[in-house]
Amino acid sequence: MQVKEKSLKELNELSNKIRExxxxxxxxxxxxxxxxxxxxxxxxxxxxxxxxEKDPFIFDVSHQCYAHKLLTNRWEEFETIRQFGGLSGFTKPxxxxxxxxxxxHSSTxxxxxxxxxxxAKLKKENRIPVVMIGDGSMSAGMIYEALNELGDLKLPVVIILNDNEMSIAKPIGAISKYLSKLLAGKFYQSFKTSVDKFIRNNMPEGTTYLAKRVENSFKLITxxxxxxxxxxxxxGPIDGHDIEEIIEVLQIAKSMNKPVIVHAKTVKGKGYKIAEGQHEQWHGxxxxxxEDGEFIKKNTKKSATEVYSYALLNLAKKYENVVGVTAAMPSGTGIDRLIKEFPNRFWDVAIAEQHAVTSMAAMAKEGFKPFITIYSTFLQRGFDQIIHDVCIMNLPVVFAMDRAGIVGNDGETHQGVFDINFLRFIPNMILFAPRDNFTLEFALEFAYTLSSPCAIRYPRGSFKELEYKANEFSLGKAELLKEGTSNKLFIGYGAGVSKAIEVEKLHNEDIAILDLRFVKPLDSDTLINLSKKYNSWYIFSDSIKQGGVASAILELLSEKNITNIYLKSFEYEDSFIDHGDTVQVEELLQLLPSQLVKLIDK
Structure with missing residues (x-):
């Protein structure tokens, strides 16, 4: 869609059309x-x-990229946003x-x-990267690493700071607004450049210092x-909803040929009154x-997140040394309830996963029991801190990983399928998973007793309701849920247990079912004993196959020189999983129970 030839009136009309x-x-x-x-x-x-056509348009996180998609010939296709086989909800080359x-993910x-x-400089191309970044993303340290180098290199980059939540520093009334407009003007920018050049070339050192002090004093009230x-x-700050002002300022920033931040104040949910302002429930x-903003509820079952939230709340009431953090996802992880109840023991540290991990490592050293509650996909951002600051010192930090497995419409950047793989190889780490709501509650109680770091995973949405009685966890112990009369053994891990049960019900044989419970340490005694009765093993886990649950079991079988086992894994293949409804994605991957049952005897 061409916008460059449109009048201001037409641009404003276009903004209304896009919002609609x-x-x-x-x-x-x-x-x-x-x-x-x-x-x-x-x-x-x-x-x-x-x-x-040539300038890189870079959207941080890209939650805010829908208008960009509509402006780039995806108006009709926008109907498929985040749907299986349709447009991604994020930017995607x-x-x-x-x-x-x-x-x-944020802050890149x-x-x-x-x-x-x-x-662009090395290729001698006249291209200017333009960034749109929200103020929330400015809490991550990676941003300041990048700004530090950019300020040194002085390469032309225009950064639009979309401030819809908090000011970097609060403007001081009419004077600040006037000075901000003055700073945005061509006269000031030209004057500043000329003065800087004159001072460098003509004035003695003492006068240079005095001149810079005057300029800095002027800037301190901006x-x-x-x-x-x-x-x-x-x-800035400028009005992020005044197209004329934004265009004027961006043209100035572009002409400066150096790094510039344009600070724009905007209103979240602008154009839909019910969502305007700071309402976290309107983010995603x-x-x-x-007409009334009422959400259409599809599932009334209690989610795993809710079960976790209440279980942790009860644990925090029981033990005063229980503390915890989340990284900018208080309601998404259920930690908002604990922050409200125990504001001095639970914190939202913003988009700062590395800081979250390391700060809780120190609390563990001080005798507290930290629960880091985080989406599986976002824990990837704290990988070095898990190794360096938690596991080397064997500190009893609990990593509670929400959204493990396929997450649906958010797609490849958010799938929680790698946590088993990247955590399993870290010394001192204990990995275990509940199979339903009741075992999730037992998992938290067990995690509290551990003197080593551990990680628990649970899915987005609700666990399946199972007929098997929940029992407490014992370190490194699996649980045989059902004996079988055939030579087959279904091994489930976490939410994979319910899938194993579903497949067994569809099969025409009586098959044994094992809830593995721990992928590290494995229950070697139980697995060795089962290898004497069942020699066809099938692995069910919502994780990537390489380095996953089946890999761990194969390593054990190899170590114990057990060679009579045929093993087949129904974990995900080595690829990134696209977005879409979870059932449709699993159908594409040939992992629905009705599809798996046909693969058992192949």
């Missing part, structure tokens, strides 16, 4: 909502000022060339922009001092009624 399209589709299909509504005018202005990079954008700017001190020019939504 987003509200209509997301109300029916679900998706990221308030953040993308708040970024419509900023996105239109980006497309107006910069060249989408193999979906459209206008999407510069895959994004789904400025590093990408620095790399793109270096490449919000951009942090960025200016890092060598990044700052403009399922289908809802446009």
């Amino acid at each position: 399209r987003i509200i209509d589709v997301v109300s029916r299909k679900g998706g990221h909502f308030s953040s993308t509504l708040g970024a419509v005018e900023l996105t239109i202005a980006m497309h107006y000022v910069f060249d989408i 193999n979906e459209h060339k206008a999407d510069y990079f895959v994004a789904g 954008s400025i590093s990408l922009a620095v790399g793109a700017a270096k490449a 919000p951009g001092i942090l960025f200016e001190e890092m060598g990044i020019d700052y403009i 939504v399922g289908p809802f009624n446009i």
Whole structure:
């Protein structure tokens, strides 16, 4: 969609049209909502000022990229957003060339922009990376690593700071607004450059110091001092919903030919009154009624997240040394309930997973029992800290990994399928998983007793209700749920247990079922004994196959020189799993129970 030839009136009309399209589709299909509504005018202005054909458009996290998709010839296809086989809810280069990079995790954008700017310089190309980043993403340390280098290199990069939650530093009334406009003006930028050059070339050292003090004093009453001190020019704050103002400022920033941050104030949910403002429930939504904003509930069963939240709350009431953190996902992980009940013992540390892990390592050393509650996909961001700050010292930190397995519509950047693989090889780490709501509660009680680091995984949504009685955990002990009369053994781990049970019910043989419970340490005694009775083993776990549950069992069989076992894994193959309804994704992967039963005897 061409925007460069449109008048301001037409651009404003376009912003209304885009919002209507987003509200209509997301109300029916679900998706990221308030953040993308708040970024419509900023996105239109980006497309107006910069060249989408050559300038890298980089969206941090890309929760706010829907308007960008609509502006790049995906208007009709937008109907399929986050649906199986349809558009991704995030930027995705193999979906459209206008999407510069895959994004789904936070705070990568400025590093990408620095790399793109270096490449443009080496290739002698006139290209300017333009970044849109939300203020929440500014809490991650990676941002400041990138800004530090960018301020040193002085490469041309324009960073639009979409501030819809908190000010970097609160503007001081009318004076601050006036000064911000002054700083955005061509006269000031030209004057500042001229003065800097004159001072460097003509004035003695003492006068230079005095001149810089005067300039710094002037900047101290504006919000951009942090960025200016890092060598990044700052403009703002500006009204992020005034297209004319945004275009004017972006044109200035583009012409400066150096790194610039444009600070824009926006309103989350802009254009849909019910969602406007700070309402976390409107960040990512399922289908809802446009008229009253009521969500259309599909599942009334208690989710694993809810079960975990209440179980941890009871544990915290029972033991005063129980503490915990989450990283910018308090309601998503259920920790909001604990933060409210115990504000001095549970914290949201913002998008700072590395800090979350290391800070809790210190608390464990001080005698507390930390529970780090985090999505499986986001724990990847703290991998070094798990090794360096927790496991080397064998500290009793609990990693509670929500959204383990396929997560559905968020897709490849959010699938929780790697945690077993990257945690299993770390010394001192204990890995175990509950199979249902009741064993999840037992898992937390057991985790509290451990003197080593451990990780628990549980799925998005609800566990299946099982007929087997829940029992307490014992370190490294599996649980044989059912004996069988055939030579087959179904081994389930975590949510994989319910799938093993479903497949067994569909099969025409009486098959033994083992809840493995621990993938590290394995219950070697039980597995060795079972190898004497059952010689065809089938593994059920919602994780990647390479380095996963089957790999752990094969390593044991090899070590014990057990050669009579035929083993087949129904874990995920070595590939990234795309977005879509979980059932449709599993059907594509040939992993539905009705499909698996046909593979048992092959």
